[in-house]
Amino acid sequence: MGACLADVVIAFFNDTWWYVKGEAHIDDVLAGSESAELAISLVTCGKWGEVMELWETPAVGQMPWAINPKIIARLKTRAQTTVA
DSSP: OGGGGSSEEEEEETTEEEEEEOGGGHHHHHHTOOOTTOOEEEEEOSSHHHHHHHOSSOOTTOOOEEEOHHHHHHHTTSTTEEEO
């Protein structure tokens, strides 16, 4: 899957966007100050298990961060964002 090559992966499932890879970049992504070269992949998942497979740092009893759809709308306008 091409999403694995991205620095940041955000998965969509059950009407929610989940930040699953690239924890080192989360503050910049949330603030809108990520570098133009940062590769971000937005991936649609059909099952929760697919989200969990993509999650870079899973922890028992925890979930990935849910991301505001307005941030996703901004990310979709970036040249280095791919939508799968």
